[in-house]
Amino acid sequence: MSVATHHPLGGEGLGTFGPEPQPLSLLINGEVRTALADPATTLVEFLRDALGLTGTKIGCDRGACSACTVWLDGEVAASCMTLAFDARERSITTIEGLSRDGELHPVQRAFIEHDALQCGFCTPGMVMSCAHLVNKNPECSLDDVKTAISGHLCRCGTYPNIFKATLAAAAASKGKAK
Amino acid sequence: MSGAEPFEQRTLSAGIVGDAFKQVTRKVPSGEPPPWPTNAELNVVGKDVPRMDALDKVTGRARYTFDVQLPGMLYARTLNSTVPHARIKSIDTSRAEQYPGVRAVHVLERLLMAAELRDPGDEAKEPYPVVRFTGQPIAAVAAISARAAEAALALIKVDYEVLPHVSELADAMQSDAPPVFPGPTEQRATAGGGGAAKGLPQKGNLRGPSTGGSRGEIARGFKEADVVVEGEYRTQVQTHTPLEPHGLVADWRDDELTLYASTQHVMSVRDEAAEIFKLPKEKIHAISDYTGGGFGAKYGVGNYGTLAIHLSRKAGAPVRLVLDRREEHVSVGNRPASLQRLKIGAKRDGSLTAIELHSFGTGGVAAGAGVGMCHHSMYPCPNVSIEHYDVFTNAGPCAAFRGPGQTQGIFAFEQAIDALADRLGIDPIDMRNKIDTRDADDVRARAAERRIGAEKMDWSRRRPPGSDAGPVKRGIGMAQSMWPYIVNSYTTCEIRVAGDGTVDAFCGTQDIGTGTRTVFAQVVAEELGLEAEDIRVHVGDSRFPPGPPSGGSRVTSSLTPAARNAAHAMARDIAERVAPLLNAKAEDLVFRNGHIQLRDDSKTSLGFFESLRRAGVERLTHRADRRDDYEGYARKAGELHISPHAIGGVQFAEVCVDTQTGAVKVERVVAVHDCGRPINPKLVESQILGGVVQGVSYALYEDRRLDAATGVQLNANIDQYKIVGSRETPRIDVHLIELLGGQSSTDARGVAEPANVATAAAIANAFFNATGKRIYTLPMTPANVLAALRSE
DSSP states (O other): OOOOTTOTTOOOOOOSOOSSOEEEEEEETTEEEEEEEOTTOBHHHIIIIITOOTTSOOSSSSSSSOTTEEEETTEEEETTSSBGGGGTTSEEEOGGGTSBTTBOOHHHHHHHHTTOOSSOSSHHHHHHHHHHHHHHOTTOOHHHHHHHTTTOOOTTOOHHHHHHHHHHHHHHHHHHHO | OOTTSOEEEEEEEEEEBTBOOEEEEEEEETTOOOOOOOGGGOSSTTSOOOOTTHHHHHTTOOOBGGGOOOTTOEEEEEEEOSSSSEEEEEEEOHHHHHSTTEEEEEEOSSOSSSOEESSGGGSOOOSSOOBOSTTOEEEEEEESSHHHHHHHHTTOEEEEEEOOOOOSHHHHTSTTSOOSSSSOEEOOOBTTBOOOOTTOOEETTEEEEEOTTOBSOHHHHHHTOSEEEEEEEEEOOEEOOOSSOOEEEEEEOSSOEEEEEOOSOHHHHHHHHHHHHTOOGGGEEEEOSBOSOOTTOOOSOHHHHHHHHHHHHHHTSOEEEEOOHHHHHHHSOEEOEEEEEEEEEEOTTSOEEEEEEEEEEEBTTBOOOOOOSHHHHSSOOSOEEEEEEEEOOSSOOOOOOSSTTHHHHHHHHHHHHHHHHHHHTOOHHHHHHHHOOOSSHHHHHHHHHHHHHHHHHTGGGOOSTTOOOSSEEEEEEEEEOOEEEEEESSOEEEEEEETTSOEEEEOBOOOSSSOHHHHHHHHHHHHHTOOGGGEEEEOSBTTSSBOOOSOSSOHHHHHHHHHHHHHHHHHHHHHHHHGGGGTSOGGGEEEETTEEEETTEEEEEEEHHHHHHHTTOOEEEEEEEOOOOTTOOSEEETTEEEEEEEEOOEEEEEEEEETTTTEEEEEEEEEEEEOBSOSOHHHHHHHHHHHHHHHHHHHHTOOOOBOTTTOOBSOOSTTTSOOOOGGGOOEEEEEEEOEEOSOSSSOBOOOTTHHHHTHHHHHHHHHHHHHSOOOOBSSOOHHHHHHHHHOO
16 A cells, blocks of 8 residues: 655644544545544545545445445545545545546446446446546456456446446547557 | 226237237227337437436436435434344333434334234234344434444343244244244235235235136146146245445424435335325425335335434434345345245147146245246146245245246246256247247237247257266256236326426436436427437426336336327427417427428428427426226226236346356346337346346345344345356347337336346256256255256
């Protein structure tokens, strides 16, 4: 786990604290956001309940369904298994921060085009993992897509369209890079 | 909607598009719009319009009940029983009430979903509902944080007088089994759903038999048979496992109760709350923008919602109660287990002479664990004997689950037909060609679907059972779907057009991820010559005109004809107003490409918005009800109208069985389906993919396990309760036929359930083809597979 070198919140420790809530500042989608949290607060609780960023979902609350997937320093992570205080000095990206200047990520566009969603509850987590894959490996194969979302569950059964959408997004972004 | 409506005789084209059409005569209610041509000739309907709410879903903006945050909102958690069967002697909530941050505590007065004693006198009057399953909700706490609520729960003291219990179907059937109920029961239907046949005998835990569908003389039928196949099939309990658990946000005010619900039917949320709290319906406002999966279990307010409403009233603040994953698995519904003893007799040529079914199902503390209607209604057979018993166990209540009953039933029935074909040396497809002969649309659809599926699966390469010499064996199999074509009569759509060109469409149904918003918009857009995105669709609100529940594969069949008729009336109204501007007769005007123009001269044309402005339109409103199907119904049960035609579907599976480890892999599924006129083929395909994925999951993995000693579910989270993930998803090829039945102004039917009911049977038949052994027990886990392979 690398610590961002130019993190705006610096690197000072907190020492012993809790159980009372205390202010917590996190770098989320490029902005410093501050709210009260007690030490047991998970990152997803902090995002949803303290900051109102409800795009990130909780399906199981134990890292088994990946509906809560966010990026920490650009890597996918289960925000229900991450304590909010452990996300200090990390750069957090949530589904709300994935599109840039109002432009959707290619994976988001492909999900719409290929109908890679039904009820949509698992979708933000799926999008975060698939967007991560496409960013890192535009040459990805079907097997890579399956691996990228192997920890995600979708009860509506959208997997086949997620495979299609992600491969299409990868192909599109590869075309763009050339 | 009434039978007294005037009608006219119309001649309509009916049949499968691409095959021969025939002319049929129908009694059409007067004023019905002219029939639409096939999808190929329409502009918006029948096209793969992107899902209208997809953008909100991929950006995280879609707001589910789980996401609702209101000022001053409290968080509630429920206290659930720790024992499977007990009388509650006392409950002390005083310490919980004093816990910091707690604003209200409520103890549940009546348990919903469970069966109730026919004669309450059979049980001594208790201060609290008797506990009949581990995890039964007892009370709830609302506090300023979920953590405070959770901590306060631990301070509630419940004094149980523990009673003997029974967890498993086979044990509960024994005459000396501990009775779950001390006397005969009824399962009342509430606005939240449920219900079972009234007045059936009950002995111990066995309630029944119900014998619906029986006919002829079963003994004679077997005497006339040349071959008889018999089998005992077992299916497991499956939990719905929606990714968003059941939940409700209740906001009780003196003048109004607002309910944000994760639901398949906003009207049922309103109506059940009205029933329980004795409130006029108009004082309750139920809202559901998005629902994170339901699959049959999300109706009404339920026990959790009742608690949330009580807590909100007591605390004077909005309360959010969302179940955790264990509660979701345990207490809000499941697909019942079944034991089906099935015996079928047939002549040498395959024609069926006798079908005998003894079935037992357990929905825990709820009745309604039947195994569907396939045994007696799918194929003609003169002699049918059906006896079904519900068996009570100390386990959480069942609820409808995608193809309720039928999924269990078809697993057994279509395997028995496969076994019969094998015994007779007839190809399984030829067998269906021989016996699937009723005069109905689903039968005609399946005939075409068998042909298409056989070609796509390359059926001719199918080898005799158990052909592979090595330990890994491959095979292919097929099974057929059948699900009633249901219309919800109580459906009304309203269309509003404003002078600025905005078009709003309203219906009190909801979009749970099936694409209801999108198909609604497409139908309205088609009539008005607009694009789907030009229509602002409003659903998920109990204040809108009545709409169908999102269950039973009935939304599209119910909603779209009403939507079309309202939009058609709107178009004719606008045409009357615009005709003078074009020096034309209204009946010569058509709506096309955003314009209103002469049918035969597209140059005489005005833009839609321009027309409204020049005609001086400020606001127009048209409403239409879902009228009866042109050919009427076979049966009506309340607002549920059931067509004599059903929905078909045929599925083919290719499996690979490792006979040394017992591991089964489904490699490919070909799913060929009909849903009348597909309004949006892409969304239909998504539904079918989902049905197949859930079917694979049911066939291979899912299994709710209870600890017999405590009634505790051993696998109540999704790291232990296995469902299909990306790695287990087979290649799935979907093929859709377009079938026009001449039944309504859109001719659309549903597909969610037919897409699911045949999958497990198709896989099981492929298993037989691979191994030469029949798999009688679900799920096809290594243990069950190895046992099947070792059997005689």
